[in-house]
Amino acid sequence: MALNSYLADRRQHPANQSRNAMIMTHVVCGYPSFEANWQALEVMQEFNVDLVELQFPFSEPSADGPLFVKANQQAIENGVHVQDCFDFMRKVTEHFDFKVVMMGYYNTVFKTGHRAFLEQLKDAGAHGFILPDLPVDEAQELHSIASELELSPIVLMTPTNSDERLAQLANAADGFIYAVARKGVTGSETQMNQEVAEFIQRCRHLTDLPLAIGFGVSSANDIDFIGQHADIAVIGTAALKAWEEQGAQGLRLFFTQLLDQIDQK
Amino acid sequence: MDLFDFADGREGYYGDYGGTFLPEILHSTIEALKAEFRAAKEDPSFWQDFVELMQSYSGRPTPVTHLSNLSQILGGAQIYIKREDLNHTGSHKINNVMGQGLLVKRMGKDRVIAETGAGQHGYATATMAARFGFHSKIYMGALDVARQRPNVFWMENMGSEVIAVTDGQQTLKDAINECLRDWVTNMDTTHYVLGTACGPHPFPEMVSWFQSIIGKEARAQMIETAGGLPDRIFACVGGGSNAIGLFQGFMDDSEVQLVGCEAGGFGPGKGNHAARLAYKDASVGVAQGMKTYFLQNDDGNMLETHSVAAGLDYIGVNPILVHLWEQDRVRFEAVTDQEVTEALKISMRTEGVIPALESAHGFAQAIKEAEKMRPDERILINMSGRGDKDIFTIADALDDSHWKQFIQTKAEQYGAE
Numbered sequence: 225m226a227l228n229s230y231l232a233d234r235r236q237h238p239a240n241q242s243r244n245a246m247i248m249t250h251v252v253c254g255y256p257s258f259e260a261n262w263q264a265l266e267v268m269q270e271f272n273v274d275l276v277e278l279q280f281p282f283s284e285p286s287a288d289g290p291l292f293v294k295a296n297q298q299a300i301e302n303g304v305h306v307q308d309c310f311d312f313m314r315k316v317t318e319h320f321d322f323k324v325v326m327m328g329y330y331n332t333v334f335k336t337g338h339r340a341f342l343e344q345l346k347d348a349g350a351h352g353f354i355l356p357d358l359p360v361d362e363a364q365e366l367h368s369i370a371s372e373l374e375l376s377p378i379v380l381m382t383p384t385n386s387d388e389r390l391a392q393l394a395n396a397a398d399g400f401i402y403a404v405a406r407k408g409v410t411g412s413e414t415q416m417n418q419e420v421a422e423f424i425q426r427c428r429h430l431t432d433l434p435l436a437i438g439f440g441v442s443s444a445n446d447i448d449f450i451g452q453h454a455d456i457a458v459i460g461t462a463a464l465k466a467w468e469e470q471g472a473q474g475l476r477l478f479f480t481q482l483l484d485q486i487d488q489k
Numbered sequence: 490m491d492l493f494d495f496a497d498g499r500e501g502y503y504g505d506y507g508g509t510f511l512p513e514i515l516h517s518t519i520e521a522l523k524a525e526f527r528a529a530k531e532d533p534s535f536w537q538d539f540v541e542l543m544q545s546y547s548g549r550p551t552p553v554t555h556l557s558n559l560s561q562i563l564g565g566a567q568i569y570i571k572r573e574d575l576n577h578t579g580s581h582k583i584n585n586v587m588g589q590g591l592l593v594k595r596m597g598k599d600r601v602i603a604e605t606g607a608g609q610h611g612y613a614t615a616t617m618a619a620r621f622g623f624h625s626k627i628y629m630g631a632l633d634v635a636r637q638r639p640n641v642f643w644m645e646n647m648g649s650e651v652i653a654v655t656d657g658q659q660t661l662k663d664a665i666n667e668c669l670r671d672w673v674t675n676m677d678t679t680h681y682v683l684g685t686a687c688g689p690h691p692f693p694e695m696v697s698w699f700q701s702i703i704g705k706e707a708r709a710q711m712i713e714t715a716g717g718l719p720d721r722i723f724a725c726v727g728g729g730s731n732a733i734g735l736f737q738g739f740m741d742d743s744e745v746q747l748v749g750c751e752a753g754g755f756g757p758g759k760g761n762h763a764a765r766l767a768y769k770d771a772s773v774g775v776a777q778g779m780k781t782y783f784l785q786n787d788d789g790n791m792l793e794t795h796s797v798a799a800g801l802d803y804i805g806v807n808p809i810l811v812h813l814w815e816q817d818r819v820r821f822e823a824v825t826d827q828e829v830t831e832a833l834k835i836s837m838r839t840e841g842v843i844p845a846l847e848s849a850h851g852f853a854q855a856i857k858e859a860e861k862m863r864p865d866e867r868i869l870i871n872m873s874g875r876g877d878k879d880i881f882t883i884a885d886a887l888d889d890s891h892w893k894q895f896i897q898t899k900a901e902q903y904g905a906e
Binding site: 281282283284285286287289293294297300305306329330332334335336355357358359361362379380381382383384385386389393403404407409 | 517657670772829
């Protein structure tokens with residue numbers, strides 16, 4: 225679908241000449257505010273990120289770590305509604321070069337209705353969606369509507385899955401695969417080691433889709449490691465932490481440290 | 490009626506409700522748990538071991554008591570209560586917990602985690618962990634820690650680490666989220682002892698199975714001591730484990746009315762209560778691992794809930810009970826905080842029994858209906874727990890001046906130390 229061809233083309237983008245991994249970043253809609261989100265996205269554009277996950281806040285973010293839990297909760301307290309997230313998403317996809325996928329929890333989709341939600345997502349210019357609490361076994365209807373609308377359902381693969389299960393996941397996936405580098409919630413540190421490399425190899429054998437590696441990416445070495453074994457580095461918590469500390473300037477500094485060394489190779 | 494005879498491809502579903510909605514990282518863990526549970530359920534010696542453990546450790550079978558004074562005063566139906574309060578740790582929670590403890594042993598794990606609302610489930614889990622020699626960590630909303638200190642005291646003294654959860658509304662649902670976060674990190678060594686018949690499959694089935702011991706005993710006891718089956722059965726419903734436990738004993742007795750009593754809190758209106766089915770403020774959603782009715786807004790974000798009883802103060806409800814409600818097999822009613830206080834007072838004065846605030850919801854609804862029934866009709870209430878643990882909340886509700894004075898004296902004593 226559209227996301228697959230975008231990612232294939234994007235590898236040839238000038239920014240990616242020296243980077244061996246593409247970059248996906250993460251923003252929680254409305255946290256700390258939509259204005260702040262916009263500024264963060266401008267910084268991300270400066271550094272030529274390839275993909276951005278826009279998270280729709282949910283009251284029970286059970287797969288998220290403490291920083292994103294707080295962000296979800298605060299966004300809801302700020303009065304952010306699902307409709308606001310769609311409106312923001314449309315502005316973002318009209319303005320920026322990177323492509324956008326929605327990230328969130330299944331109840332947000334379920335409550336809006338499968339078709340209604342995906343039609344609005346399409347209309348807002350998203351290319352896909354990530355729902356970490358929706359197992360593929362429960363996703364047939366949603367995925368078939370997505371396919372009709374040319375939206376990619378991003379599926380998660382994890383180190384605890386058997387090869388048989390990974391094959392089943394590969395079968396349901398489109399766009400790219402989100403490979404979770406380790407157990408746990410978002411944001412804790414991951415040792416990028418042989419074990420992770422072996423897990424990525426297992427995924428690689430079962431799918432031709434690009435592999436995004438997430439959970440705990442925070443250094444240039446991490447990105448280098450991911451580039452050697454996979455395709456996309458997911459930067460979530462570390463970037464939000466940088467924003468929390470020093471706003472747009474902190475975020476710019478963070479990306480400079482993360483990417484400049486690689487870009488100047 | 491076999492509630493657990495699932496159609497092909499619908500394992501874990503009760504009508505439209507239930508299912509397994511978990512992050513992929515837990516897929517293999519939950520599959521292993523399903524397989525172990527299935528094997529245990531099909532192994533008659535497992536149930537036998539469970540019953541023997543409950544007899545020697547928790548005083549089962551718990552009796553059924555005729556509340557003859559209360560029945561006479563009300564002048565209606567004969568009221569009987571199933572005495573789950575007489576279990577070790579003071580509530581029905583121990584049934585599920587000891588059962589899961591035996592399962593953990595079968596699985597060869599050595600660490601357990603649990604969420605708790607009122608603290609009864611955490612207390613029971615701490616007890617089980619001490620008895621079986623497991624490491625244990627109990628997650629409890631910070632708000633609940635503040636209102637249920639006595640249970641926290643016992644948990645800690647039995648060797649559990651109690652974590653006060655400060656996310657979200659700082660109640661039961663937030664403690665469940667925190668357990669899921671622990672579980673996705675430590676699933677290799679750790680079993681999540683879910684405390685109520687909610688969450689992802691196989692938990693609703695598993696918890697219902699262990700709690701069915703209540704209904705099995707109660708049916709035989711009613712025939713023996715009351716001379717026949719009850720006409721109506723009342724049980725409070727938070728997550729719904731004591732209710733489904735008792736109701737299962739009477740599932741095939743179609744003439745027996747089953748009544749689930751929810752927390753009406755301050756009364757109808759979003760945010761005022763925790764009544765998912767009796768009031769019209771809830772709708773179907775998917776959260777905390779299952780599809781069921783939730784108190785949520787149009788965005789699918791969960792609402793604030795309120796009840797005087799921490800154990801009923803929960804956004805969702807057992808999917809099996811929702812299915813039975815849709816089939817008109819279980820009726821749902823809501824009881825307000827104020828009605829609960831009145832029911833508690835009359836139970837203490839006329840019978841010398843102290844139901845937990847949770848259980849008192851069942852008492853209140855039963856009292857309301859008993860008056861309009863004939864003296865040859867029978868009511869059975871599940872006294873799911875004892876009220877001693879609620880002494881602070883009850884003393885507040887009764888505005889007891891002697892108690893206040895005692896606390897003041899105690900505070901001065903500690904202050905001087």
